[in-house]
Structures are given as structure tokens and as C-alpha cells.
Amino acid sequence: MSVVGQSVPRKDGPAKVAGAAKYVDDITFPGMLHGRTIRATIPCGRISGIRLDFDTTGFTIVDHRDIPGHNSVVSVRDDQPCLVEREVRHSGEAILLLAHPDREKLLGAKVQIDYEPATPLFDPQLSTTDHKRILIEKGDLTKGFAKADLVVEGEYRTGHQEHVYIETNGFIAVPEGGGVTVHGSLQCPYYVHEALTRLLGMPNDKVRVVQTEPGGGFGGKEEYPSMIAGHAALLALKAGRPVKIVYDRAEDMWATTKRHPSIVRHRTGVMKDGRIVAMEVDVLLDGGAYVTLSPVVLSRGCIHAAGPYRCPNVRIEGRAVFTNTNPNGAFRGFGAPQTQFAVEVHMDRIAERLGMDAVRLREINALRPGDTSATGQTMRNDCSALMVLKEAVKRSGYRRKRRAWQGTNRGIGLALFYHGCGFTGSGETRLASKCSLATTEHGGLILVASTEIGQGTRTMHAQIVAETLGIAYELVDVAVPDTAIVPDSGPTVASRTCMVVGRRLERCAKEMREQLGGLQPAEHFRKHGPMLITKQYEPPPGIVWDDTTCRGDAYATYSWACDVAEVELDPVTYEVKTKRMTVVHEFGRPIHPVMARGQIEGGTAQGVGFAVLEHVVMKDGAMANAQLTNYTIPTTLATPRMDVVMLENPYPHGPFGAKGVGELPMDGPAPAIVNAVRHIGLDLREVPAIPEKVMEAAAARGSAA
Numbered sequence: 073m074s075v076v077g078q079s080v081p082r083k084d085g086p087a088k089v090a091g092a093a094k095y096v097d098d099i100t101f102p103g104m105l106h107g108r109t110i111r112a113t114i115p116c117g118r119i120s121g122i123r124l125d126f127d128t129t130g131f132t133i134v135d136h137r138d139i140p141g142h143n144s145v146v147s148v149r150d151d152q153p154c155l156v157e158r159e160v161r162h163s164g165e166a167i168l169l170l171a172h173p174d175r176e177k178l179l180g181a182k183v184q185i186d187y188e189p190a191t192p193l194f195d196p197q198l199s200t201t202d203h204k205r206i207l208i209e210k211g212d213l214t215k216g217f218a219k220a221d222l223v224v225e226g227e228y229r230t231g232h233q234e235h236v237y238i239e240t241n242g243f244i245a246v247p248e249g250g251g252v253t254v255h256g257s258l259q260c261p262y263y264v265h266e267a268l269t270r271l272l273g274m275p276n277d278k279v280r281v282v283q284t285e286p287g288g289g290f291g292g293k294e295e296y297p298s299m300i301a302g303h304a305a306l307l308a309l310k311a312g313r314p315v316k317i318v319y320d321r322a323e324d325m326w327a328t329t330k331r332h333p334s335i336v337r338h339r340t341g342v343m344k345d346g347r348i349v350a351m352e353v354d355v356l357l358d359g360g361a362y363v364t365l366s367p368v369v370l371s372r373g374c375i376h377a378a379g380p381y382r383c384p385n386v387r388i389e390g391r392a393v394f395t396n397t398n399p400n401g402a403f404r405g406f407g408a409p410q411t412q413f414a415v416e417v418h419m420d421r422i423a424e425r426l427g428m429d430a431v432r433l434r435e436i437n438a439l440r441p442g443d444t445s446a447t448g449q450t451m452r453n454d455c456s457a458l459m460v461l462k463e464a465v466k467r468s469g470y471r472r473k474r475r476a477w478q479g480t481n482r483g484i485g486l487a488l489f490y491h492g493c494g495f496t497g498s499g500e501t502r503l504a505s506k507c508s509l510a511t512t513e514h515g516g517l518i519l520v521a522s523t524e525i526g527q528g529t530r531t532m533h534a535q536i537v538a539e540t541l542g543i544a545y546e547l548v549d550v551a552v553p554d555t556a557i558v559p560d561s562g563p564t565v566a567s568r569t570c571m572v573v574g575r576r577l578e579r580c581a582k583e584m585r586e587q588l589g590g591l592q593p594a595e596h597f598r599k600h601g602p603m604l605i606t607k608q609y610e611p612p613p614g615i616v617w618d619d620t621t622c623r624g625d626a627y628a629t630y631s632w633a634c635d636v637a638e639v640e641l642d643p644v645t646y647e648v649k650t651k652r653m654t655v656v657h658e659f660g661r662p663i664h665p666v667m668a669r670g671q672i673e674g675g676t677a678q679g680v681g682f683a684v685l686e687h688v689v690m691k692d693g694a695m696a697n698a699q700l701t702n703y704t705i706p707t708t709l710a711t712p713r714m715d716v717v718m719l720e721n722p723y724p725h726g727p728f729g730a731k732g733v734g735e736l737p738m739d740g741p742a743p744a745i746v747n748a749v750r751h752i753g754l755d756l757r758e759v760p761a762i763p764e765k766v767m768e769a770a771a772a773r774g775s776a777a
């Protein structure tokens with residue numbers, strides 16, 4: 073192969089390096105106004121009055137009465153209003169919108185909102201309102217526990233996490249042709265498109281969504297863009313002029329989604345020889361004030377909750393519940409980092425109780441081809457759990473360091489994990505996403521709604537197409553995701569952009585090549601006019617999934633990984649310093665090795681932040697540290713040295729054998745790091761492992777000794 077598997081120059085590289093790439097805040101339109109959102113400052117209550125304490129001349133003011141269509145942000149359920157009517161359910165909820173040509177005047181406008189406050193609910197354990205409940209059952213749990221030599225129980229917790237994309241959320245709405253066009257930072261053009269048609273009561277062809285160059289997403293631009301695009305559109309339609317809304321960092325952190333905090337309980341029956349015979353898992357996610365994507369996050373979390381292990385008797389029960397806090401949403405990993413944190417720390421605790429090596433325990437129980445998962449999915453040859461485990465243990469010197477560091481302030485720990493690629497079960501079939509490929513004067517043009525969010529979509533898709541067409545990579549262009557031009561290829565989420573969308577593009581290119589009859593695409597275009605090929609998703613053979621019973625093939629395939637973390641505990645500050653990570657991933661085959669490695673390194677760093685640094689402090693139901701001075705993410709100083717290994721086990725239904733690698737790296741660092749801290753002798757079961765928590769664990773050890 074001449075293009076796939078080569079680290080070719082990025083399609084978006086030159087413009088970004090030269091500073092020519094246009095982010096939403098770089099763009100202006102003639103007569104453009106700036107927009108601002110007035111938000112609730114209480115977590116729960118009713119609005120009793122709104123006073124505008126400023127000269128309103130020249131202002132455009134929008135409230136819920138200005139919504140021409142349906143006052144909701146379309147998602148799994150339509151419970152979330154675009155603008156509050158009376159009832160406030162979380163701090164930061166949008167109530168009123170203002171626009172003005174002069175940004176200073178806009179920011180100076182004072183709005184007084186009076187409330188009748190009600191008692192808020194912050195503790196998910198006290199919540200009786202479920203956004204979603206999920207039950208996965210396999211075998212006979214009672215029989216399993218009856219047979220077990222030992223039962224190990226534990227509770228594990230993870231906190232909120234903020235995405236900290238470099239570019240905050242932003243949109244510009246432009247009234248056009250009796251409808252509206254929005255330009256903004258987003259992952260899913262067609263999600264925004266559907267949300268706007270419902271909100272504005274407009275037909276599909278009156279709403280157009282165009283992606284501007286985005287500075288990162290990580291799941292954080294999966295659902296919130298439907299909200300901010302709606303706000304910009306409402307202002308623009310009322311003003312009859314373009315309106316730009318760009319959040320500053322504090323507003324973005326205060327008002328937008330975070331990772332769901334979790335409390336996961338495990339009760340596990342094991343035999344003396346290490347075989348796991350019963351697993352009972354209880355998953356609780358704090359969903360926040362509205363449903364948004366919680367049902368889907370819970371589903372992915374629960375499906376991954378038993379870890380990459382075989383066990384005949386399993387019961388996983390999950391709930392995502394209401395609280396008076398910001399709705400939590402999509403974040404790289406989508407529930408799996410939370411549940412795999414729990415199961416992987418629990419596995420180390422089982423090993424401790426059995427007096428067994430943690431690697432040996434995993435070797436005994438790891439899924440192999442022919443085994444079934446908790447949902448009853450039979451693993452095939454694309455199951456690589458043992459392969460990644462063995463390689464990570466060998467490369468890192470895990471066993472030697474484990475012995476040598478006993479009784480010191482250095483620790484080594486590991487996590488074995490996996491991640492389902494693409495939408496769950498029948499999700500891809502229901503989505504029925506489409507991709508197109510066209511000939512142009514220049515060569516081939518890719519038409520997909522998949523967005524470049526820094527992860528390399530354009531480059532990777534162009535590689536797949538160039539390789540399949542047998543033409544130079546430079547001759548393949550990628551259209552801007554614009555709903556007026558590209559078909560609905562589905563959202564840019566769920567580790568599906570390469571495996572699912574890339575596969576469709578490969579099919580388009582294959583058919584195009586046959587129809588070109590030996591001509592170059594540009595030659596064919598000049599001789600015969602444009603050629604457009606569109607392909608719709610087709611599931612790989614033998615995938616059966618039942619959404620109601622959660623039985624069957626949860627995902628078409630999985631990617632597999634093992635992380636080994638080496639940490640040092642500062643005896644004075646109780647900081648956990650991650651010194652080195654050995655990161656072994658199997659995701660079929662990398663299309664672009666340098667970018668794939670970038671995904672792994674970036675995801676691992678984000679996992680290190682989740683593990684030891686990133687602490688969202690909630691006060692009265694809102695993020696109290698909504699700034700980067702005290703919500704800290706890893707800089708180069710906190711990012712460990714990484715030994716990244718990409719093992720190959722080509723997947724026959726992915727393009728050139730590729731699976732997904734976007735989310736996988738996020739799942740492993742937190743449990744590996746906490747297991748390394750456990751190696752030092754501290755009974756830690758929670759992230760973020762900030763110094764205060766580590767100190768508590770150290771004090772508990774002191775008093776136990």
C-alpha cells in the first residue's frame with residue numbers, strides 16, 4: 073500500500089500552521105451583532121420576575137415566547153427547554169438572550185431575575201427520578217455466588233470531568249433565504265440541523281449548518297451545539313441580522329456538559345484458583361437536570377461494566393438519575409471510563425484478597441475468541457485481550473518492578489480494557505448513515521458529515537479513498553461539512569468515523585474505480601461530466617442485538633488495550649506523579665500511524681488528568697472552579713513519558729482492517745494509576761486522586777498499622 077499506513081501530511085495542517093484556518097470567532101458578517109446569554113443563578117426554583125435595568129435601545133431581546141417552533145433541545149427525550157419558561161432546574165440554565173452591535177454595551181447590560189427558590193437535589197444517591205434504567209443479565213447469579221469460594225465487594229467513584237477543548241463553544245447565525253444558516257464549532261452537523269428545524273418550526277431546506285474549523289471536541293460538542301446554535305438563530309431571526317455567540321472559558325465551564333460522575337458497586341464471586349464465577353455490578357450515573365444523552369452514556373457504561381472478562385453469571389444494573397446540576401453529557405469514552413475504572417480497581421482488590429498476581433488473575437479471566445461477554449456476544453478472532461496484556465506486562469517490566477518497589481513510594485499498576493467501536497448494536501443500522509464520493513476537475517471529492525475536530529478525519533478519509541482509487545493522496549479533497557452539500561454520515565462520535573464512515577468511503581471508492589474504466593477521476597470528469605457515488609451503511613454479517621433485553625452483539629467489534637502506570641508518591645505533598653505509562657493498543661490497523669499515536673497519547677494524557685488532577689468543585693449545584701487557574705489539566709510537566717505500542721489484528725469489516733481508537737485510550741489510565749497507588753499500600757478507590765484524597769488514604773493506612 074502506498075497511502076494507507078503512511079503518515080502523510082495532514083489535510084488541515086498547512087492552514088492551521090499558517091494561521092489561515094478560520095475558527096468561528098475569526099469570522100464576521102456585515103451588520104453582525106454579538107449575542108449574550110442570561111443564565112439562572114440558582115439551581116432550583118421558579119422565576120417570579122425579570123427586570124431589564126438598562127437602556128434597551130439598540131438591543132435585541134429574546135425569551136421563550138420568541139420561539140416559533142418547539143421549545144426544546146432535541147435529544148433522546150425532548151425535556152430540556154432551549155430557554156426557561158418558569159421552572160429553573162440547574163444553575164447556568166439559559167433564560168434570556170440579548171444581542172447588540174457593541175460588545176461592551178452588551179456585557180454592561182444588567183438584568184435582574186427574581187426567583188422563588190425551591191430545595192435542590194444534588195446527591196444522585198438520593199434521587200428517585202431515573203433518566204434511564206438498564207439491566208443486563210446472563211446465567212444464574214445465585215448459583216454463581218453459591219459456588220464461589222470467596223466474595224469480594226467494593227464501591228468505586230469517579231468525578232465530573234470538563235472537556236477543556238482549546239476553543240470554547242461558539243456559533244454565528246445568519247438569516248438567509250427565509251431561513252437560517254449557522255456556522256459553528258461542532259461535531260454533529262445533522263444533530264444541530266434537526267434541533268434547529270424543531271426549535272424554529274422550519275422545513276429541512278430552510279436550515280443550513282456549516283462547520284467552522286473547530287478547536288477540539290472530545291464529546292463536548294456533541295449535544296451542546298444544538299443549544300447555542302438555537303440561541304444564536306433565535307436572536308438572528310428576531311434581529312434580522314447575523315448574530316455571533318462565543319463563550320468565554322468561565323461561561324463554557326459553568327454552562328456546558330461534563331463527564332457523568334459515577335458510583336459503581338461490585339460484588340464478585342471467585343474461586344480459589346482465580347476463576348470469576350459471579351459478577352454483580354450496580355452503576356449509578358449523575359445525569360444532571362435533563363436527560364440529554366444520559367441513556368446512551370449509561371448503556372455504553374453498563375455494557376463495558378464487567379470489563380474484558382468472561383464470567384458465566386452476570387447481573388449489571390444501571391441508573392442515570394436526575395439532580396439539580398448541569399446535564400452531564402458525552403465525553404470521550406462515553407460511560408466506559410467510569411465503569412472500567414471500577415472493574416479494574418476491583419480486579420486488583422480481588423487479586424490482593426486471593427494473594428494472587430494481578431496479571432495472573434486477568435490472564436485466567438480475560439475474554440478469548442469463543443467466549444461470551446455479559447450481553448452474550450460471542451467473541452471472534454478480533455478479541456485481543458490476552459495479546460495486549462502479555463505485551464504490556466513484558467515491555468513494562470511489570471513483574472520485576474512490582475517486586476523491586478515493594479515498600480517504597482514508587483508503585484506500578486495496570487489496567488486491561490476494551491472499547492466497543494461504533495454505535496451500540498442496531499444503532500448503526502437505525503442511523504443508516506450515508507457517504508458520497510464525487511469526481512471533480514481536480515480529482516476525487518469526499519462528501520461526508522464527519523467533522524475534523526483535530527483527530528484527523530479529513531486526512532484519514534482521504535487516505536482510504538486515495539488508496540482504493542489508486543490515485544495520489546493530493547488528488548483527494550474533502551468537502552466542508554455543510555448540510556446543504558454533504559449527506560448525513562451520522563455524528564462524529566463513538567469511535568465510528570474511521571471504522572464505519574471510512575468503510576463506506578472505501579466502498580464508494582471501489583465502485584468509482586470500476587466506473588472510471590482506467591481513467592483518472594479528473595479525466596473522467598472532463599470527458600463525461602461529474603460522477604457521484606453514495607453508499608449507505610450495511611451491517612457486517614451476523615450482528616444481532618436486542619435493545620430491550622440488552623442481549624446480543626453489543627458492538628460490531630471492540631478495540632483492546634492494556635496500560636501500565638508507574639507512579640511516585642510525594643511524601644510531603646501527597647501528589648501522585650505519573651512518571652511513565654506503557655500503553656499497548658490493538659485497534660485493527662492504523663491508517664495513519666502518527667495520528668493514531670496522537671490519539672493514544674492525547675487520550676492517555678486526558679486519562680492522567682481524570683485520574684489525578686481534574687477536580688470539578690461543585691458549589692450550590694454549579695462549578696465553583698470554572699477557570700483554568702484551579703481546574704488544572706496535564707501540562708507537559710504532569711504528562712508521563714509514554715511507551716506507545718500499536719499491535720495489529722486487522723478487522724475484516726473495517727477499512728484496510730481498521731477499527732476505532734478515538735475513545736479507547738481514555739478508559740485505562742485512571743485504573744492503572746490508582747492500582748499503582750494501591751501498590752504503594754494506600755487503599756484508594758476513587759478519582760480524581762487529588763492530594764487531599766491520597767492523604768486521607770495514607771492516614772487510614774497509618775491508623776490501621
Ligand code: MOS
Nearest residue numbers: 291403404565566
Ligand atoms: Mo463522543 S463522547 O463524542 O462519542
